[in-house]
Amino acid sequence: MKNCSWEKIEAFRSMSEFNRFVVWIERQLEKGECIEIIDDVDSTMPLQSRKLRCLSCDQIWLLSFPDPGYSKGSWGPL
Ligand SMILES: [Zn+2]
Secondary structure (H helix, E strand, C coil): CCCCCCCCECCCCCHHHHHHHHHHHHHHHHCCCEEEECCCCCCCCCCCEEEEEECCCCCEEEEECCECCCECCEEEEC
């Protein structure tokens, strides 16, 4: 098992930083570095977070989306 190269993000500085991060996540998924855990959620509700299992450390990481004026969003292991 490889060492995990993911780093926690306590708070995204901006929506553009968050959007760049989502692109990075999609690349990790494409490369097979992680798999997405899809909860059985109501598809009419806007997504608030994503869960990804890192295949290097076998930990589940949570991406919380920014909510302007309320939360900056974050990324870290559960
Ligand atoms: Zn990891």
